Amino acid sequence: MELQQLRPAGDYRAVGQNDTVTPENGTCSDHSTPRETENGSFLQDVQVDGGGRENCDENDSNSDDAELQQSGLRREFSRMKKELGKDVVCHLKLWMLIVAVLIIVVIVIVLSVSLCKVHHEDEDETYDRSTFMVPRFFSGNFNISNLTSMPEEEAIRLLERKVVDVYNSSFALTRYFSSAELTLLRRDMVEFQLQFLMPEEHGQLERYTLSREMVYSVLFQRLVEQDSTDPLYIYPLSLYMQVRK
Structure with missing residues (x-):
């Protein structure tokens, strides 16, 4: 142990009147300040934590909605794929029939346009x-x-x-x-x-x-x-x- 020298009574008054806080004496001039500081930092911590929790909740909600939409689209795509893959007539798939109908429609349109462009000579207009x-x-x-x-x-x-x-x-x-x-x-x-x-x-x-x-x-x-x-x-x-x- 280290022995310290005792100070006179006048020195104690001097120390009591000193408002400066130093590491040596370990005293504080205003005892309310730490409390206010501690309270303020505590409130700030609560507010920051609360705002972060709300942001996290909102982000989680958005991500959940996005996942629900994606899962719904996947289910709808799977259902359509299943419907198109069903056999309709003579082991023909539904998508095959749809493609065949579209091809026939295109062929009919092309033939109609081609026939309209062909000049048909009217026998009644040819005379000598x-x-x-x-x-x-x-x-x-x-x-x-x-x-x-x-x-x-x-x-x-x-x-x-x-x-x-x-x-x-x-x-x-x-x-x-x-x-x-x-x-x-x-x-x-x-x-x-x-x-x-x-x-x-x-x-x-x-x-x-x-x-x-x-x-x-x-x-x-x-x-x-x-x-x-x-x-x-x-x-x-x-x-x-x-x-x-």
């Missing part, structure tokens, strides 16, 4: 006009608006062009139409003669395509559609037509 030698004539007349400011020759020329355009624009009659001749009888009446050419076998043409009703209807329909302000306006109801032998 030079073989049309048998004439068929129609004659008639119609009334027009009274000519006052146009020469007769110019009026006849414009009317002939109008009638020719009617039959040249007709899909059924244009191949047979030959000519149209118009004559001005008076200032408000015009007489016309139409000529069509037919092939030698023309029995069906005379009965249907080049019948009086067909030729008349084509011209009448165009007269109905004409502009009423035309100076060469033709009155549709005044149209008369007959087959000339």
Whole structure:
């Protein structure tokens, strides 16, 4: 043991009045400070520990949800795989039938598009006009608006062009139409003669395509559609037509 020298009473007062804490004397000037410090550090430790516990709980919850989703997806994938692997017809799997149906649909679409692009030649559109030698004539007349400011020759020329355009624009009659001749009888009446050419076998043409009703209807329909302000306006109801032998 080490013996220490005792200090006088005055030294004890000096020590009591000294507020400085030193390692030698082992005293503390303020006893409440350690308590507050200890309490503060304890509260801080509790708060830090609590916040960390909440973060950990939240992370654990998120990871659990992710694992549940992944497990659900795995179960769903396994169920679909099992369903697709079932035998349906003649030991054919369901996925085989689905693939086969898709292939058939694609083939049908490709074939449809290809067939639409192929130009089919219509036999009705192929004809030799030079073989049309048998004439068929129609004659008639119609009334027009009274000519006052146009020469007769110019009026006849414009009317002939109008009638020719009617039959040249007709899909059924244009191949047979030959000519149209118009004559001005008076200032408000015009007489016309139409000529069509037919092939030698023309029995069906005379009965249907080049019948009086067909030729008349084509011209009448165009007269109905004409502009009423035309100076060469033709009155549709005044149209008369007959087959000339």
